[in-house]
Amino acid sequence: MDETKCKSSDKTNQCKQKENKYTKSTKREEKINSKDNEKSKDSEKPKGKSKDDDKSKDIEKSVDDEVERLFKAMNGLGTDEQTVIDVIVTKKNQQRQEIRQKYKERYNKDVMSDLKSELSGDLQEVILGLMMTPSEYDVDCLHEAMSGMGTDESMLIGILATRTPEEIKTIKDQYKIEYKKDLEKNIKSETSGDFKELLLELVKGQRPQGDKIEEKISEDEAKKLNKNGKGKLDKKHFKSIFTKYNNKQVPAIFEVYKKISDKDVLELIEENMKGDVKNGYICLVKSYEDPVDYYVERLHGAFDGIGTNDSRLIRISVSRSEIDLAGIKQKYKENYGKSLNEEIKSECSGDYKTALLLLVGEE
Incomplete structure (x- = not known):
């Protein structure tokens, strides 16, 4: 501002005040702009590593x-x-x-x-089983269950009756890739009769999911099953129970049946069936009623008798390792007074024993 334009001292003072005010205002603006520039520069700087980045690199x-x-x-x-x-x-x-x-x-x-x-041997079977995806392992187990002399009904039922429709579809696709053959066709060629028909229904993967129980369904189905107290079994109707209802509804039906007939459904199966289909339905009922108890019984059977059924021991241990193996261990001790670890230590040996004990975990 030109001082000659301020002719009086008052005007001079006014002018100086205006200059000071202007100067301060300008400095404030410069300061603000400077801070904004610093912020802008900071925003342009690369951000530091997050904890997630570090964790990902560690993994x-x-x-x-x-x-x-x-x-x-x-x-x-x-x-x-x-x-x-x-x-x-x-x-x-x-x-x-x-x-x-x-x-x-x-x-x-x-x-x-x-x-x-x-x-080689049992150690190889454990390690290869663990390295497979769950669906790959199911496929391997299903193929093994239908290979050689006879079929392993409990293995077939244990897989096909407990998988979701999505899992069944994945299994069928994987089976076709692995063995260049449809699972349904293999079931038809390796099994027969009513048991074959049961497996073919299960492999369709259309069984309802969920845990809803309807009392009316339980009562109606139990009455049909009882067939006026004659103790005769309508096999077609019996099969439909396992394919029409979820895993909770089926045991509920059998509970009502037991009340009105004073007979357990397993007795009904024993009286009306034989061979593969009888064994298959017994496995099916037990796996629905109490899956943990079912596998506990299967494991005990692997140790019982002459020699150990290592294949069964391995397949149950591997397939249930991330599902309910802890519960199976606990129930085993309760049922038989001997821990699963003790059984493995006395029945297995070498690296195979080491691997199984590590898989099963400490007592």
Whole structure:
């Protein structure tokens, strides 16, 4: 501002005040602009790593480390079975699938093929089973149940009667990929009679899900089943109970049947069926009524008698490991006064025993 334009001292003072005011205002604006620029620069700076980023990198490093351990365990002088057990048995299935994928990326080799060539016997069966996805393992079990002499009714029922429609579809697709044959066709060729018809109904994967129980349905179906107290079984109607209703409704029907007939449904099966279909329906009823108790009984049967049914022991331990194995262990001790760990220690040996004990967990 030009001071010559301020002719009086008052005007001069006014002018100076205006200058000071203007100067202060300008400085304030500059200061604000400066702060805004700093903020803008800060916003342009790359943000620091989040905790999630660090966690993700730690997980990736852990997978890489385990893949390397596994590779070295199978590529030295002989196979380091203990390391293989430590790497695989201690993981969840999702982690094992990450190891499986990373192994392929890093070494351009299939870890399943390497494990198959480096391991043998029961230990191989445990490790390969654990490395499969749940649907792959179901497919393997189903194929095994229909191979060789006779069929394993309980294995077939245990899988097909307890899977959701989505899981059944995945199993059928996986079976076709693995064995170049439809699961339905294999069931038709390997089973027969009423048992075949039951399996074919179950493999359709149309059974309702959920846990809703309707009392009227229970009463109506139980009355039909009782057939006026004559004790005769309408097999077609009996089969429909397992394919029309969910896992909670079916036992509810049998409870009402027991009240009005004074007879357990298992007795009805024993009196009216024989062979594969009888065994199949017994397994089916037990798996619906109490799945944990069903597997406890199956496990005890694996240890009972001459020799151990290692295949059954392995398949139950692997397939139930992330579902209800803890409950199975507890119920086993309650039912038989001996822990599952004790049974394994007395009936199994070597690396196979080590792997199973680690899988089952401490008492």
